[in-house]
Amino acid sequence: MSASFSSTPRTALVTGAGKRLGREIALGLARAGWRVAVHYRSSEAEALQTAADCMQVFAQWQAQAGLKANASDASNASVADTGTQIQLQNFIFKADLTNEEATRKLLPQVVSQLGRVDAVINSAALFEHDDVQSFSYANMAQHWASNTGAAIVLAQALHQHCQARGAQAAEAVVINMLDQKLWNPNPDFLSYTLSKAALEAANTLLAQALAPLVRVVGVAPGLTLTSHMLDDDQFQKLHTLSPLGRSSTVEDVVSSVVFAVHNRAMTGTTLLVDGGQHLMKFERDFSLM
Ligand SMILES: NC(=O)c1ccc[n+]([C@@H]2O[C@H](COP(=O)([O-])OP(=O)(O)OC[C@H]3O[C@@H](n4cnc5c(N)ncnc54)[C@H](OP(=O)(O)O)[C@@H]3O)[C@@H](O)[C@H]2O)c1
Numbered sequence: 001m002s003a004s005f006s007s008t009p010r011t012a013l014v015t016g017a018g019k020r021l022g023r024e025i026a027l028g029l030a031r032a033g034w035r036v037a038v039h040y041r042s043s044e045a046e047a048l049q050t051a052a053d054c055m056q057v058f059a060q061w062q063a064q065a066g067l068k069a070n071a072s073d074a075s076n077a078s079v080a081d082t083g084t085q086i087q088l089q090n091f092i093f094k095a096d097l098t099n100e101e102a103t104r105k106l107l108p109q110v111v112s113q114l115g116r117v118d119a120v121i122n123s124a125a126l127f128e129h130d131d132v133q134s135f136s137y138a139n140m141a142q143h144w145a146s147n148t149g150a151a152i153v154l155a156q157a158l159h160q161h162c163q164a165r166g167a168q169a170a171e172a173v174v175i176n177m178l179d180q181k182l183w184n185p186n187p188d189f190l191s192y193t194l195s196k197a198a199l200e201a202a203n204t205l206l207a208q209a210l211a212p213l214v215r216v217v218g219v220a221p222g223l224t225l226t227s228h229m230l231d232d233d234q235f236q237k238l239h240t241l242s243p244l245g246r247s248s249t250v251e252d253v254v255s256s257v258v259f260a261v262h263n264r265a266m267t268g269t270t271l272l273v274d275g276g277q278h279l280m281k282f283e284r285d286f287s288l289m
Contacts (some may be wrong), residue, residue: 015126222274
């Protein structure tokens with residue numbers, strides 16, 4: 001499939017979009033009129049489902065906006081249908097972000113497949129427990145590559161793509177998913193926290209280096225989705241632990257990402273979307289409370 005730049009809709013690459021927040025961000029962008037390239041590593045079936053759902057939502061947006069739906073953006077996309085499966089394969093992109101070569105190929109692959117990229121949402125993340133006793137170079141390197149290095153490589157690739165296509169100022173944006181715990185630290189999940197702290201610093205440095213073509217904005221959720229370490233009751237209780245009596249919902253996070261993507265004056269800053277959890281002091285990570 002090839003597409004000429006001027007006739008293609010604005011396109012967002014969302015990493016880790018097979019499941020959870022990445023999937024919801026992809027759908028939120030599709031509802032706002034974005035075509036979405038769905039990145040995944042191991043969740044292929046889920047990525048196909050996200051791509052099908054985004055296509056459907058995007059086609060509805062096009063219809064409401066009075067635009068003719070593209071033949072490839074089927075409004076009744078279903079992953080069960082073989083023809084649709086083949087189309088959907090054009091919208092999903094597999095890469096292990098710990099592999100630099102694969103990560104470097106990712107955005108150019110989306111450009112060659114879909115014609116353009118205007119936004120990168122760095123949502124994929126490794127979140128594995130360690131602490132100062134169990135810390136190792138190996139674990140840190142995995143977190144660094146998945147959560148920090150990949151986000152920088154994708155920002156760099158977006159900037160190069162914008163230069164190559166002669167983009168205008170503030171035409172493209174990178175959203176880095178951060179975490180309220182950077183402002184409310186505890187020593188649990190040490191490598192994860194360090195990798196996100198480095199990404200928060202990179203958020204500023206990239207905004208400086210990639211202006212005027214590419215804006216760079218952080219979005220830092222509070223406890224939004226549960227983890228395998230919490231049961232439902234524990235999650236519900238922890239979710240109320242904030243000055244506002246509730247942490248962030250999926251809708252809060254998605255609407256903040258969509259806002260940051262559209263607001264052409266924002267760069268080098270972070271939206272904390274956490275019910276104020278960053279104003280509190282927790283001794284342990286939520287998963288261990
Ligand atoms: N959930 C929350 O409450 C919360 C709170 C604060 C901050 N955040 C941040 O928000 C973002 C999304 O959170 P989430 O809970 O939805 O994330 P998640 O479920 O922990 O991970 C999302 C996806 O990241 C992908 N991933 C992990 N390592 C990868 C690698 N090496 N290469 C490629 N993909 C990789 C996985 O894709 P596959 O399944 O395809 O392998 C996974 O499904 C993260 O950056 C997180 O730090 C989330």
